[in-house]
Every structure is written in C-alpha cells, then in structure tokens.
Amino acid sequence: AQSVTQPDIHITVSEGASLELRCNYSYGATPYLFWYVQSPGQGLQLLLKYFSGDTLVQGIKGFEAEFKRSQSSFNLRKPSVHWSDAAEYFCAVGPGGNNDMRFGAGTRLTVKP
Amino acid sequence: NAGVTQTPKFQVLKTGQSMTLQCAQDMNHEYMSWYRQDPGMGLRLIHYSVGAGITDQGEVPNGYNVSRSTTEDFPLRLLSAAPSQTSVYFCASSFSVNTEAFFGQGTRLTVV
Numbered sequence: 001a002q003s004v005t006q007p008d009i010h011i012t013v014s015e016g017a018s019l020e021l022r023c024n025y026s027y028g029a030t031p032y033l034f035w036y037v038q039s040p041g042q043g044l045q046l047l048l049k050y051f052s053g054d055t056l057v058q059g060i061k062g063f064e065a066e067f068k069r070s071q072s073s074f075n076l077r078k079p080s081v082h083w084s085d086a087a088e089y090f091c092a093v094g095p096g097g098n099n100d101m102r103f104g105a106g107t108r109l110t111v112k113p
Numbered sequence: 114n115a116g117v118t119q120t121p122k123f124q125v126l127k128t129g130q131s132m133t134l135q136c137a138q139d140m141n142h143e144y145m146s147w148y149r150q151d152p153g154m155g156l157r158l159i160h161y162s163v164g165a166g167i168t169d170q171g172e173v174p175n176g177y178n179v180s181r182s183t184t185e186d187f188p189l190r191l192l193s194a195a196p197s198q199t200s201v202y203f204c205a206s207s208f209s210v211n212t213e214a215f216f217g218q219g220t221r222l223t224v225v
Contacts, residue, residue, distance in 0.1 A: 009153070032211045043117075043203060043216030044156075051211070090155060095210040100171055101146070105155040 002027040002093050006104035013081050014112045021076040021107050023091030033074040034092040035065055038106075044090060050074065061085070086111045115139050119204050119217035126194040126224045134189040134220050136204030144207045145187040146171070146214070147179065149200040156203065162187055163210070194224045 003026045013019055025031055032051055036044040048059025055067040065076045074091060088108045094101035120135045138145065146161035158171030162181040176198060178190040187206075191198060201221050205214040 004155075006155075034213075036214075041219075043218050044205075044214070045216075046213045049213065100158050100161055101210060101214070102158070102172075103148075103156040105153055 002031065002102050004091050004093050004102050004104035006089075006091055006107050008107045009105070010108045010110065012110040012112060015083050016080050019076075019078045019081045019085070019109070021089050021091075021109070023074045023076065023104060024072050025074065025091070025093045026072065027093055030069075031093045032095065033065075033067060034094075034101075035059065035063070035074075035076050036090045036092060036103075037061075038088045038090065040087070047076070047089075081109075081111055083111045083113065085109060117204055117206050117215050117217040119202075119220050121220060122218065124220060124222050126191070126222065128194060128196060128224060130194050132191050132194065134191075134202055134204075134222075136187045136189065136217060137185050138187075138204075138206040138215070139185065140206060140215065141184060142206035142208055142215075143184065144210050144212075145181065146205050147177070147187070147189045148203045148205065149173065149198075150203060150219075151200050159189065159202075161210075191222075196224045198222065199224045 005024045034049045035047040038044045050057050050067045088106045090106045091104040117138045143164045147159040148156040157173045160179040162168045201219050204217045207214040
C-alpha cells in the first residue's frame with residue numbers, strides 16, 4: 001500500500017526566510033502527489049499537485065514543489081515566508097490499490113515575526 | 114458557491130449513542146470520502162465512494178457505516194459511539210480520486 005512520511009512534525013521559521021517542508025512517499029508506480037494546507041479551524045485547501053511532466057510544479061500562494069523519483073520525495077518550498085503562511089501542511093499520495101488517497105501526518109509551520 | 118457542506122460543526126455524544134454526520138456537495142463530483150483527523154496521525158480514510166450506489170472501506174472503517182444514494186450526499190453513521198471516535202471528521206469530494214479534493218469545514222466530535 002502507498003504511504004507518506006512527513007519527517008518534521010513542527011517547523012519554526014522567521015518571516016522572510018525560506019522554507020522547505022519534506023515529504024517522502026512509498027508507491028509502486030508513478031504517484032499522484034499533492035500538498036494541502038490547513039489553516040486553524042478550517043478544512044484543507046490544495047496548494048499544488050504533480051501528476052506527470054515537469055518535476056518542478058508551481059502552486060498557489062508562491063509555493064512550489066519538486067518531484068524527485070530517485071529519492072521518493074516531493075518537498076514543498078517557498079522562497080520567502082509570510083506570517084499568513086502559518087498553518088499545517090499535508091502531503092498526500094494516490095491512488096492506491098483501494099482507489100484511495102493517503103495523507104502524511106502533517107507539518108505544523110510557525111512563523112516568527 | 115457552497116462546495117462541500119458538513120453538519121453539524123460540533124457534537125458531543127455519550128458512549129453507545131449513534132448519530133449521522135451529514136455531507137453534501139454541489140459540484141457533481143463522483144468521488145466522495147470521509148476522513149478522521151487525529152493529532153500526529155494526519156488524515157486517515159474511513160470510507161469512500163466512487164459514485165452513487167458504490168461505497169468501499171478505507172483505512173479505518175470499523176464502527177462507521179456509509180451509504181451513497183445520490184451523487185450529492187454521503188452521510189457517515191456512527192453505530193455505537195466510543196471515546197476512541199473522538200476526532201475531527203472531514204468530508205471531501207473530487208471529480209475522481211486523482212484530482213483536487215475539496216474539503217468541508219469539519220465536524221469536531223467528542224464522545225464522553
């Protein structure tokens with residue numbers, strides 16, 4: 001079965017600093033990969049997705065992610081973090097053998113002024 | 114633009130009670146799913162449906178039932194609530210399992 005690992009439970013960065021959130025996946029074929037963001041008390045919103053083609057994908061709010069098949073990774077990056085980026089970020093992979101989507105445990109981002 | 118609507122937003126149940134969490138979407142999506150979110154565990158899939166009349170189990174289905182009589186609605190039933198079912202529940206819909214999922218606002222359920 002597919003699985004997703006987000007090694008960092010909590011990351012703190014200063015406003016204006018760069019950000020990288022890690023995501024590693026286990027999947028038997030070419031995966032469909034997603035990053036979602038969850039603001040406090042809210043549902044999840046899609047930031048970006050990778051299906052095929054260019055391995056560097058651009059998303060909303062200035063985020064980008066790079067698919068590296070050799071490392072089974074799909075890390076999320078942003079060059080300059082804003083205070084409004086404080087949220088929880090989830091990586092997801094699918095579809096699985098049960099036609100389902102698997103999410104990582106999430107990384108909580110705190111932004112220092 | 115309603116999107117995915119979940120009700121209720123908050124609920125407290127006593128152990129052994131049953132209840133139904135409602136989920137409705139107005140985007141004509143075929144794929145709908147229910148997740149529970151627990152600290153440190155991310156979102157875990159409870160049940161999903163690839164279309165009206167078709168449902169299947171996800172990762173953590175025990176204690177929950179679903180049905181899909183229409184494209185729009187996908188209710189989640191707790192048969193006999195247990196404290197272990199205290200969680201935040203999210204309903205999501207998408208055109209297919211490989212496309213962007215749209216999430217509801219969540220239902221925070223406490224079982225005492």
